[in-house]
Amino acid sequence: MRIYLRYILAPILTLFIGIAIGKLVNDWPKFIINYEIKITDIIKIASTIAVGIFVPFIVKKMIDDKRSKNNNSLDELTGFSKTIENIHNYINELYKNKKIIARDKDYLSIQLDSSDREITELCSFLSENCSKQTSNLLEEMKTSYLNYWRISTSIEVTGSNVRKIEDITFKKISEKYTEINKKIRRVKSEIIKN
Amino acid sequence: MEIKDTIMIAIEFGDTAGARDYEDGDFSGKEFYDKFLLPRFEKALEGKYILLIDLNNFWGWPSSFVSGSFGILSKKFNAETVLKHIKIKCESNPMKEEKAKYIIENPDKK
Numbered sequence: 001m002r003i004y005l006r007y008i009l010a011p012i013l014t015l016f017i018g019i020a021i022g023k024l025v026n027d028w029p030k031f032i033i034n035y036e037i038k039i040t041d042i043i044k045i046a047s048t049i050a051v052g053i054f055v056p057f058i059v060k061k062m063i064d065d066k067r068s069k070n071n072n073s074l075d076e077l078t079g080f081s082k083t084i085e086n087i088h089n090y091i092n093e094l095y096k097n098k099k100i101i102a103r104d105k106d107y108l109s110i111q112l113d114s115s116d117r118e119i120t121e122l123c124s125f126l127s128e129n130c131s132k133q134t135s136n137l138l139e140e141m142k143t144s145y146l147n148y149w150r151i152s153t154s155i156e157v158t159g160s161n162v163r164k165i166e167d168i169t170f171k172k173i174s175e176k177y178t179e180i181n182k183k184i185r186r187v188k189s190e191i192i193k194n
Numbered sequence: 195m196e197i198k199d200t201i202m203i204a205i206e207f208g209d210t211a212g213a214r215d216y217e218d219g220d221f222s223g224k225e226f227y228d229k230f231l232l233p234r235f236e237k238a239l240e241g242k243y244i245l246l247i248d249l250n251n252f253w254g255w256p257s258s259f260v261s262g263s264f265g266i267l268s269k270k271f272n273a274e275t276v277l278k279h280i281k282i283k284c285e286s287n288p289m290k291e292e293k294a295k296y297i298i299e300n301p302d303k304k
Contacts, residue, residue: 109211109254116255116289146296153256160218 069129073191076122081184083115084148088177091152095170105158112149119145126187134190141183148176197281198243201230204251211254214262223262231263232270238279239271247294249284255293264294265301273299 087108094100123142127135156162156169165173201207207230212221231247238245249255268276276298284290 105256106254109256113254113287116287116293120287120289142292143296146293149293150257150297153258155214155218155258155261158213158218158256158258160213 070191070194073126073129074188076125077184077188077191080115080118080122081181083111083118084145084177084180084184087111087115087152088173091157091165091170091173095165098164100157100162100164102160108153108157112153115145126191130191131194134187134194137183137187137190141180141187144176144180144183148173148180151176195242195244195278197246198241199234199238200246200248201234202248202250203230204249206230209251209253211252211256211259213256214258218258221259223259223264224266226259227263227266231267235267235271235276235279239275244279244281247280247282249282249290250286252284255287255290257293257297260294260297261301265297268298268301273301 090104090107090111094104119142123138126138130138151157151169151172154169157165157173203226207226208221210221211223212219212225213223215222215224234245264276264280267280277295280298282291282294
């Protein structure tokens with residue numbers, strides 16, 4: 001068997017391989033380099049290279065820009081949310097202590113004045129950088145803020161005869177606080193979604 | 195319609211907003227309404243012009259004050275008429291304009 005392989009099959013295989021290589025080399029496709037290049041070919045090659053390099057770069061930049069814009073928007077919203085939380089914590093303390101004096105009423109006015117400026121800035125920043133849906137949610141958030149302002153500076157809180165925040169008033173203030181937080185969260189999730 | 199009259203609230207009335215009624219102390223919304231807002235608004239209505247309310251340098255803007263002045267005006271004349279003849283300006287805090295507009299449009303909301 002080994003003799004058969006060594007002396008018959010191996011030479012036959014070698015012969016066939018040799019013929020095949022000879023045939024392949026004989027019929028190998030010939031290339032002729034044409035040194036005449038058209039200007040349009042150069043432009044085509046250059047533009048293909050440029051597209052290949054710049055498209056991924058531009059797409060990456062666009063994604064990064066959008067991400068940083070969204071992060072800024074979320075930071076702004078978090079800042080505003082914190083301001084409202086501080087105001088509400090202050091009201092919460094006044095309610096728990098069952099005492100409110102003229103200075104507390106002035107303090108609330110000052111805090112709401114600064115939150116006014118914050119929400120104005122926030123809305124103008126976001127409406128320039130967000131979708132139509134987010135703009136609608138921003139309007140809802142603004143209305144909730146106006147409701148919160150209305151109840152937390154109402155006569156039940158700012159009246160000169162008011163010495164403490166009543167349960168019913170605090171309940172209304174807390175409801176409006178929950179409402180505005182809900183709206184802030186909705187705006188945040190809309191920004192994240194986009 | 196053009197603006198023919200301006201209430202510079204910080205100069206003519208006072209630089210701080212009080213609460214709603216006279217019994218709540220000085221510079222109440224009702225006082226502003228009786229002494230400035232109502233008479234000047236009626237003139238604007240008769241003369242068919244816009245009354246400008248300038249809030250610059252006016253400190254504080256509690257809803258009790260706004261309800262006691264603009265809220266009452268809106269209940270008396272209706273929101274559309276009031277908004278047609280009144281323009282509110284506050285360069286330092288434009289949200290005050292929106293707050294007043296909100297009370298004018300929803301004078302009864304609690």
